[in-house]
Amino acid sequence: MKHLALATALMSSLPLAPAVAATEGQRITVTGEFIDTWCYFSGVMGGPETVVGSAHHTCAMWCSAGGIPVGLLAPDGTIYMVLKIEGDDNNAGGDTLLSLASHTVTADGIFYERDGLNYIVVEEIVEDMGITNLNHTDFGIVPGFAIPPGER
């Protein structure tokens, strides 16, 4: 179903028109994990499976608070860069996104595509499942210094 919705949205995107209503959005429901996109896209800390989930939760909070874009990672690997969460447009360090770091949610919103990247305005978090990707069992904590030596 997600693939169908994405395909429909991609087919419906329109070229840029300056000033207002730049891109035609399409309604979409997507289930995915809120991730730190810099570590994911850059590979700076390792492969993509290491920089998501419980293993990377603390770093995901650091990056979110630091103003790095947050993305919603769907199971098929599609990443939607988050523009708003339930009306909160603070997508560069806001507390709403910080509180959702690493959570898997089902979100209803408006999807946009521009120059190869996907974006979403989340209108409603339909379900917040919390942190479901328990990959600390494979990777411990990433990066290793996320937990200070005195607290290990």
Added chain:
Amino acid sequence: MIKSILTCAALIGATSASAQDWRFEEGSNARSWNLFAESNATFTGTVVDITCELTGDCAANCGDGARQLGILRHSDNVLVNVQKNDQALFSGGATDLLPFCGQDVDVDGLLLTDDSVGAINMYLVQFIRPTQTEEWTAAKAWTDAWEAAHPDWAGSGRWYRRAGNILAHLQTTGYFGLGLERDEEIKAELYD
């Protein structure tokens, strides 16, 4: 050992799938971050509020630092998503771009292009200047701006160890986000 093997395998896979974009390399003086998907890139464009550009919902002064900013590249009208500034401190790029909201600028930095993870038209900005000027500004303003905005979190050490909003979450859900009790169990498994 297993973790190391998996990570190395993932890195090798990502490297083989990467297809860096070298079209904007000429004239760049950006320094490498040793990222497998990076390519030097300097270009001219307009600093824009990405939410405004895509949805038509525009805020004054590009959101005054609350919104992600991008660069609408003049040569091909591509919206470049600026993910990072030039500080290796978990800091984004909006703070450094904000003084240039709506302005035409030259930028120098690193493009990220990696088909295996969907990275395209993403940027780490290192230097910015208004077009037709000579002096570059280093994109390292985030930490100073953060310190100025949060005097109550002042202290020694990295900002992310002192940030009250992060500490509040850590004190509630722990480093793995699974609750303090589970956090202690995991730490015991990892370090004892």
